[in-house]
Amino acid sequence: MELWQQMIRNSVHSVDQLVEKFGIDRKVAEDLDEFFQARINPYYLSLIRYPGDPIWKQCVPDKLELEDMDGFEDPLKEDEMSPVPNITHRYPDRALFLTTSQCGMYCRFCTRKRKVGNSDKISMKELESAFNYLEQHKEIRDVILSGGDPLMLTDVMLEKILARLRKIPHIEIIRIGTKMPCVLPHRITPKLCDMIKKYHPIYVNTHFNHPWEITPESTKACEMLVNAGIPVGNQAVLMKGVNDDPEVLKELFLKLLKIRVKPYYLFMADETKGTNHFRTSIDRGIEIMDKLRGYISGLAIPYFVIDAPGGGGKIPILPQYVLHRDENRIVMRNYKNEVYVYRDVKDEYERANKISVEIIDKKNGGSKKPKNYKNIRTIKIPEYETVEN
Numbered sequence: 001m002e003l004w005q006q007m008i009r010n011s012v013h014s015v016d017q018l019v020e021k022f023g024i025d026r027k028v029a030e031d032l033d034e035f036f037q038a039r040i041n042p043y044y045l046s047l048i049r050y051p052g053d054p055i056w057k058q059c060v061p062d063k064l065e066l067e068d069m070d071g072f073e074d075p076l077k078e079d080e081m082s083p084v085p086n087i088t089h090r091y092p093d094r095a096l097f098l099t100t101s102q103c104g105m106y107c108r109f110c111t112r113k114r115k116v117g118n119s120d121k122i123s124m125k126e127l128e129s130a131f132n133y134l135e136q137h138k139e140i141r142d143v144i145l146s147g148g149d150p151l152m153l154t155d156v157m158l159e160k161i162l163a164r165l166r167k168i169p170h171i172e173i174i175r176i177g178t179k180m181p182c183v184l185p186h187r188i189t190p191k192l193c194d195m196i197k198k199y200h201p202i203y204v205n206t207h208f209n210h211p212w213e214i215t216p217e218s219t220k221a222c223e224m225l226v227n228a229g230i231p232v233g234n235q236a237v238l239m240k241g242v243n244d245d246p247e248v249l250k251e252l253f254l255k256l257l258k259i260r261v262k263p264y265y266l267f268m269a270d271e272t273k274g275t276n277h278f279r280t281s282i283d284r285g286i287e288i289m290d291k292l293r294g295y296i297s298g299l300a301i302p303y304f305v306i307d308a309p310g311g312g313g314k315i316p317i318l319p320q321y322v323l324h325r326d327e328n329r330i331v332m333r334n335y336k337n338e339v340y341v342y343r344d345v346k347d348e349y350e351r352a353n354k355i356s357v358e359i360i361d362k363k364n365g366g367s368k369k370p371k372n373y374k375n376i377r378t379i380k381i382p383e384y385e386t387v388e389n
């Protein structure tokens with residue numbers, strides 16, 4: 001048995017352990033276990049610094065999970081978009097392929113907890129119909145292996161899946177969605193990397209949410225993947241009490257870049273049953289993004305997205321940078337709230353007559369002139385309110 005498998009065996013998972021280790025009331029622990037089982041492996045457990053810290057919140061069951069009456073089992077309607085077992089086909093040219101129900105840790109905020117935990121939630125017996133579907137649908141260029149966590153499969157089983165996918169000529173890209181580099185980095189072994197790199201182009205998207213998760217072990221795991229020629233991106237979830245703070249996310253994104261992981265998405269938390277206590281306001285998310293853009297490298301800035309409830313897919317959300325747009329120009333603010341005008345190609349009239357825009361600052365009562373045009377006729381844009389930095 002490999003070290004990582006041994007660590008899975010040694011995870012905190014039983015009701016008795018939840019009561020003893022975390023002081024959870026036995027009845028509550030039993031109800032939580034029934035709702036969504038726990039798995040906290042010894043590595044991730046060792047990252048906890050104090051009760052209730054951002055690591056604890058992500059892995060230790062909380063009675064607040066049982067008080068959420070509003071959430072959905074399947075907020076993204078993945079099951080309705082599943083033409084055959086184990087496949088979700090939502091976007092035109094890519095498909096999600098669920099390969100296992102197991103994970104290195106069970107995250108309390110998981111969107112897919114209806115599929116995760118018990119091995120019967122995702123059946124390995126159904127893989128053949130999934131391969132057949134992928135073979136028949138020539139529009140699918142990109143397959144995302146997910147679950148659960150595909151790196152919970154043995155190297156042999158994962159290689160069987162990769163080899164089979166590589167035999168399908170229209171599949172150009174294979175992506176592996178895995179939280180292992182973060183929650184159990186010991187899974188990333190030289191043997192695994194040597195196997196994966198035979199099936200390029202392979203991309204990995206991993207899932208770090210807090211800078212404390214970037215340790216010597218997780219750094220080594222990500223570097224091994226990148227050194228095997230695998231581009232690694234990160235998908236984080238914005239969560240109250242975990243990372244809903246611009247300084248925390250700035251540190252996380254900059255540290256990810258240093259270990260050669262590109263911050264790819266920052267998600268608003270899904271409306272998943274049992275996760276209401278993790279959700280932040282949309283305004284808070286936008287405010288955080290506003291405090292990142294311009295202050296740190298664009299390379300470190302992920303797309304901030306809402307995965308649309310009901311299966312609409314990922315929709316990017318941006319702070320309001322466009323103050324006004326008409327057929328001749330766009331008026332924008334930058335990260336310092338300075339105003340600039342960019343003339344559209346149709347702007348012959350304005351080029352001849354100079355441009356004038358005045359921004360009325362509703363909040364402070366004054367007005368602003370664009371930095372790059374000073375004189376002139378005025379277009380008032382009274383909607384503008386300053387955003388405080």
Ligand code: SF4
Nearest residue numbers: 103106107110148179
């Ligand atoms: S690793 Fe992913 S699928 Fe598994 S519990 Fe965590 S969020 Fe859910």
